Amino acid sequence: MTDYIHSAIGVLQQWLEHTQLTVTNVGLALLALFVTSRVVKYRKGLRAVSYMPGFRIPFHPLSLPAILLPKASWNPNYYSPWTWRYSFYKPFPNDTISVVPYLVGSPTFYTTNVDVARQVSGGGHKCSFYKTPESSAAFLLWGMNIVAADKETWRKHRRIVGPAFNNSLYQMVWTETLNTYNDMVEAEGWKGKKEIDVPVIQTLTFKLALLIIGKCGFGFSFDWSSPPRSEDGSLSIQEALRIVADSHMIATFLPKWIQNLPTKKFKEVREAHGKLLGFMKQQVAERRAEVRSNSSEGRHDAFTMLVKANEDEGKLKLSDDELIGNVFVMLFAGHETTAHTLAATLGYLAYHQNLQDEVYDQIASVLGRDREPTIDDYPSLNKVLAAFYEGVRLFPAGHIMIRQAYEDTVLNIPNPVGEEGVTTFPVPKGTNVIVDMIGVQYNPRYFDNPGEYRPSRWYGISNESESFSAFSIGTRACLGRKFATLESVCFLALLLRDYRVEPALSNGETKDEWRDRVLDGKIILTLGVNNVPVKLIRRV
Numbered sequence: 001m002t003d004y005i006h007s008a009i010g011v012l013q014q015w016l017e018h019t020q021l022t023v024t025n026v027g028l029a030l031l032a033l034f035v036t037s038r039v040v041k042y043r044k045g046l047r048a049v050s051y052m053p054g055f056r057i058p059f060h061p062l063s064l065p066a067i068l069l070p071k072a073s074w075n076p077n078y079y080s081p082w083t084w085r086y087s088f089y090k091p092f093p094n095d096t097i098s099v100v101p102y103l104v105g106s107p108t109f110y111t112t113n114v115d116v117a118r119q120v121s122g123g124g125h126k127c128s129f130y131k132t133p134e135s136s137a138a139f140l141l142w143g144m145n146i147v148a149a150d151k152e153t154w155r156k157h158r159r160i161v162g163p164a165f166n167n168s169l170y171q172m173v174w175t176e177t178l179n180t181y182n183d184m185v186e187a188e189g190w191k192g193k194k195e196i197d198v199p200v201i202q203t204l205t206f207k208l209a210l211l212i213i214g215k216c217g218f219g220f221s222f223d224w225s226s227p228p229r230s231e232d233g234s235l236s237i238q239e240a241l242r243i244v245a246d247s248h249m250i251a252t253f254l255p256k257w258i259q260n261l262p263t264k265k266f267k268e269v270r271e272a273h274g275k276l277l278g279f280m281k282q283q284v285a286e287r288r289a290e291v292r293s294n295s296s297e298g299r300h301d302a303f304t305m306l307v308k309a310n311e312d313e314g315k316l317k318l319s320d321d322e323l324i325g326n327v328f329v330m331l332f333a334g335h336e337t338t339a340h341t342l343a344a345t346l347g348y349l350a351y352h353q354n355l356q357d358e359v360y361d362q363i364a365s366v367l368g369r370d371r372e373p374t375i376d377d378y379p380s381l382n383k384v385l386a387a388f389y390e391g392v393r394l395f396p397a398g399h400i401m402i403r404q405a406y407e408d409t410v411l412n413i414p415n416p417v418g419e420e421g422v423t424t425f426p427v428p429k430g431t432n433v434i435v436d437m438i439g440v441q442y443n444p445r446y447f448d449n450p451g452e453y454r455p456s457r458w459y460g461i462s463n464e465s466e467s468f469s470a471f472s473i474g475t476r477a478c479l480g481r482k483f484a485t486l487e488s489v490c491f492l493a494l495l496l497r498d499y500r501v502e503p504a505l506s507n508g509e510t511k512d513e514w515r516d517r518v519l520d521g522k523i524i525l526t527l528g529v530n531n532v533p534v535k536l537i538r539r540v
């Protein structure tokens with residue numbers, strides 16, 4: 001008997017090694033097998049997939065098969081499991097499908113179609129869809145905010161938060177990214193080194209994104225090398241913000257009684273939350289006093305702008321908790337997303353040296369060898385931006401948008417490619433519509449050879465174009481898109497100006513094996529790539 005158990009464990013271990021799956025993913029895989037089921041019937045022309053009702057999983061069943069698939073087993077010529085995610089839709093006649101519960105409950109539509117996404121995601125007076133509180137739970141820890149709010153509440157938040165994303169903030173994002181890059185080179189001891197090993201590029205991109213949100217979003221003065229605790233042992237605000245960002249999933253999804261257990265990790269998380277909350281309350285009061293006494297003129301961070309806009313507002317002011325909620329939501333909407341996309345972009349550019357050369361040639365022609373970039377260079381660095389846009393297309397950090405019909409309505413679903421027109425489907429109140437953003441980005445309806453990393457597909461396309469659907473579309477599209485692109489273009493231009501980025505291969509590994517290992521997706525709250533190990537070779 002023990003022999004059987006040992007050999008079963010052995011087989012499982014081998015399979016895990018082969019597929020590079022973690023134990024958590026195996027758990028999810030088993031759940032997926034149980035939840036996802038066979039195609040059962042056509043429902044008014046859309047083919048339906050049926051699943052057992054009653055499961056409330058943090059992300060939808062389509063995420064799960066993509067995670068559980070052993071690499072490349074479905075198509076030896078293709079390496080990204082995310083293309084498989086799109087191919088999920090291939091057996092169906094349309095790029096919008098409905099998933100119908102076996103027993104009770106209303107069906108859910110899954111769509112990879114931009115027109116359907118526009119109908120459900122935009123908000124607005126005429127839109128019959130909204131974000132349910134359950135789907136926004138991850139954003140509601142610190143108070144109501146623009147991401148979680150809907151309808152009238154959203155409009156109230158947007159009026160105050162929208163104006164904070166202005167040219168002064170953008171100038172600050174650029175300047176602070178430049179300062180942070182120089183700070184990083186100094187603090188990491190890169191000066192004078194010809195070759196630098198970076199085992200995980202995410203350690204840099206996550207720190208960069210945190211410092212930029214901390215400085216430009218919260219208006220804190222952070223620096224690359226500040227110690228996590230002061231001499232008296234108390235947590236620094238910078239470290240508290242890092243812990244809060246890193247423990248977001250714990251704080252959102254773990255029951256309170258588990259979070260209150262006396263382990264080192266949970267104690268640290270509680271300390272960080274307590275410290276930040278107290279600090280933010282004090283900051284609201286201080287900034288309000290500054291705004292009232294006109295002494296906030298030199299401050300352009302989003303937090304101060306928000307307090308200012310709120311002071312100027314008449315009846316529809318935000319409460320202090322809502323102000324704090326909106327500052328924190330920038331951390332959760334803008335930190336991981338930007339950091340993951342930068343890591344994916346650098347991974348692709350390391351793998352495709354010819355494309356990196358093309359980007360570098362532009363940087364060199366715009367900046368020369370050592371001129372610091374200014375925000376006026378941003379439009380001329382369009383190939384850097386295109387490299388970033390292609391990174392976010394292939395790994396759209398905001399990989400899912402969940403909406404629900406709050407009244408009986410219809411969806412106008414475009415007919416399959418090759419057939420003109422739309423078909424109108426009745427959508428009863430309570431029906432969920434899930435916009436599968438990975439599916440959208442890999443949908444051949446919109447992108448020629450969608451699995452290929454090809455930044456040139458974005459050349460000559462206006463920045464305002466809705467083709468960049470990875471930031472969503474319509475009135476509720478990402479408010480931080482320019483924030484993210486300015487930060488990323490500035491950082492990439494500096495890094496690629498100074499260093500050639502190459503894959504750091506492990507023993508005996510080929511470049512293609514590196515690509516398969518690294519440029520593979522993982523989802524926690526947002527979608528990113530695996531750890532990206534690179535070598536930075538100083539350009540002379």
Ligand code: HEM
Nearest residue numbers: 330333334337338341397398401471472476478479480484
């Ligand atoms: C690569 C980086 C980013 C990506 C891929 C991204 C993606 C998205 C997506 C898909 C949405 C729509 C979500 C939905 O409607 O369910 C969204 C909304 C939003 N994002 Fe971003 N985002 C990024 C960076 C940022 C940054 C840096 C900030 C702020 C500093 C930010 C702030 C927001 C806000 C406030 C909203 C809500 C807008 C509204 O509902 O009116 N994002 N983002």
